[in-house]
Amino acid sequence: MAAVAPRVFVSHLTGVAVFDPNGDQVGRVRDLVVILRVGRKPPRLLGLVVELSTRRRIFLPMTRVTGIESGQVITTGVLNVRRFEQRPTERLVIGELLDRRVTLVETREEVTVLDVSVQQLPARRDWEIDRVFVRKGRGGAFRRSKAETLTVEWSAVTGFSLEEHGQGAESLLATFEQLRPADLANVLHHLSPKRRSEVANALDDDRLADVLEELPEDDQIEIIGKLKEERAADVLEAMDPDDAADLLAELPQDEQERLLALMQPDEAADVRRLLAYEEKTAGGLMTTEPIVLRPDATVADALARVRNPDLSPALAAQVYVCRPPDETPTGKYLGTVHFQRLLRDPPYTLVSAILDDALQPLDPEAALPEVAGFFATYDMVAAPVVDESGSLLGAVTVDDVLDHMLPEDWRETEFHLHEDEDESRGVGGEMGEGGEMGEGGDEVEGVGHGS
Template sequence: WQISKVRLSKRGLLSGRSGNRLVDWQETSELFAPSTAIAAEAARLRDMHASDVATIIRALPTEQRRQLADAMDDERLADVLEELPEDEQLRLIENLDMERLTSVFDEMEYDDLADLLGQMGIDQRTKVLAAMDDEDAETMRQLLSYPSGTAGSLMTPDIIVLGPDSTVAEALAQIRDPERLVSIAAQVFVAHAPHYPPTGTYLGVVHFQRLLRERPSLLLKQCLENEPTIDPMLADRDVAKRLASYNMLAVGVCDTNGRLLGAVTVDDVLDNALPADWRLK
């Protein structure tokens, strides 16, 4: 037998829609390279929401999942990993070398990364932490030190913190960062220096809507709200109650010395409260 023509179908790996056309064999040889097909599929998924991509990936055979992960850029793969259960995250990344792994982890939210590292074996986790930036590794160790089911295990230190003499204009500039999660950009925490958790003494919070109503030159200490904070050892169900009671998108977490350690956001509480297999339903 000799192949002279090939019928091409315009479709994605999982799409049922197709448009057929007949072409000469010579025109298609490069299309049969596995890397070409995977790269094309990665490009097709680029503009989809990460949760939808995660759903698609879960329907693929293991090897095809890994090939697709290899074809994604670091930020995109990090977004998709955050939408997968930890056990599936581990399977998806198990063939990545350490350099690629740490690059992807650099793009993940701290709390999601802590959950993933917590599922790794001790040896692998130790190697990953050793390969990370010293400051990030220390942050991870701190988050991993909190027991599961506590506010500390849910919180992220990646929040907006400014000093009391910062202005409304400076706060709005921080909120405008397109990389900020909605729940993080909903408020600015105010504390004495240092302004990266653990901060100096926590003073209060200013919400986004309040910032929009105030003049740009107003100092944050002049528009503070004294919202309650929580202890890092507070049970997760009590964290959920606190957020619901005060209609907050995020609640600050403080230690016994009044230093701000981070915040727990409503999306993390929801993710924690839902069944582990909720994405399958």
């Protein structure tokens, strides 16, 4: 008797590692590509969207998949590295099918799609969606225990082919809950504008702020423009002041002023100060929220501030000692204490006793090349910005320097693998076992994804 092919729910495939036959990881699954069929025939699974280590998304046909088991996907070892582009007839399972409102054929009751399962057809290499996991009634995906859920055959529901307005995003967010902000931003960037707006609306303010900071400028403007102004102001408050200032600088002056007026006065004041500087200067690059301590603070006080999980690693690398007040712009800047020095001295030591005051701080008008040279010369990950009167205005971190030195579209292009590099190897060339480029360049199994 033939063994029954295993059933896999797509929520269990998200983020799963993809390996070649030698056991080398080539990427991670980010979505599944299906094509809807007429009548009630289950959709055919064409392949997987795989994100390589370079963050490039490629298409992996199911004919190249030799196994899906134990939390991993095994391939034949040959990958087409042409960038994935969705065709009009295709649907992304995680990005477009989850959270849809569909109808049970038998009872005409509306239900919400929480998950779908795929199964390999017997004696064939084809895969298709066979079951749909749905929840009756309305409400967030996290309230499943309060509503009836059931798994039905694909043919038992209808409504997937209809354009849906106001589609939820709870199941999609649950699927990507563990992603870092940069990775979730990459997911949003590849969604349709409609779906991107729905996901943005479903994120809480802090999470959306973190994701916005990692998105390309056009996506930032699109998302913030579709939010209600009150919520847009809340999200801007949750962003780092320098990132909020960069985003507001791209908006029309009247819209910029409306949003600033809706922000908390102290938050808006920080952003206004940053907007006063040219973008590619130390003043335009800095954040106004570094760790500031008084001279009588101890090493223990400094380490307690450094432990704040909301701080970026660069900002947590050092503390700045100033006379009161404790927030920027402060009284006289006295010097910096580096994190390594904090680890070497007893907890009761005063920070004023272990200052590094020999390093000259940055002037707020210092241009980007000068700032970059400072970081390279002194191997710094953050640097203080001090005005003519000696007051600490903020700190520039290395990530902001890199952000402004890279090409403007660096978030949208995988700069580890440029297009001209593709052409020199043959666009559409395939990645062989061990990650090397193979001969050829043919379209994969007639699917032909790519640019």
